[in-house]
Amino acid sequence: MKIYNPQGKLIKVYGYKKQPRQVELVSDILGDAGGKAEGKDNFLFKRPRHAKLKATYVLLQNGKRSTAKLYSNREALIKVKLLRVKVKLTKKQYRQLLDLSK
Numbered sequence: 001m002k003i004y005n006p007q008g009k010l011i012k013v014y015g016y017k018k019q020p021r022q023v024e025l026v027s028d029i030l031g032d033a034g035g036k037a038e039g040k041d042n043f044l045f046k047r048p049r050h051a052k053l054k055a056t057y058v059l060l061q062n063g064k065r066s067t068a069k070l071y072s073n074r075e076a077l078i079k080v081k082l083l084r085v086k087v088k089l090t091k092k093q094y095r096q097l098l099d100l101s102k
Contacts (some may be wrong), residue, residue: 001013001014001022001023001026001055001058001059001060002014002057003055003057003058003100003101004036004055004056004057004058005055006053006054010098011055011101012101014100015029019026022100023055023059025096025100026057026059026068026097026100027059027061028087029078029096029097030057030059030066030068030078030080032093033062033068033078033080033087033089034095046047046051047086048077051072051074051077052067052071053070053071053100054070054071054072054098055069055070055077055097055101056068056069056070057069057097057100057101065087066080067080067081067082068080069081070094070096070097070098070101076088076089076090076091076094077089077098078089088091
């Protein structure tokens with residue numbers, strides 16, 4: 001897993017063998033985002049105009065590249081390209097992702 005800052009600079013790299021907890025955490029949060037988006041009401045079709053990009057997470061799982069972009073304004077939002085969803089995160093999920101990107 002690779003984490004990039006808002007300017008696109010690589011800031012962290014986590015490998016499953018050395019940091020399984022961090023990789024599993026992000027994978028679980030992305031999976032939860034996909035599960036939350038199953039109901040039509042949970043999709044966010046437009047990113048709020050004032051939401052700011054906080055970090056980009058790139059995971060390679062089963063030969064597929066998954067990119068997730070973490071945004072913040074008044075709500076914690078994540079856009080997961082592979083799952084084609086944009087959903088709100090819980091405060092706990094949002095803090096966990098931000099902590100990984102520090």
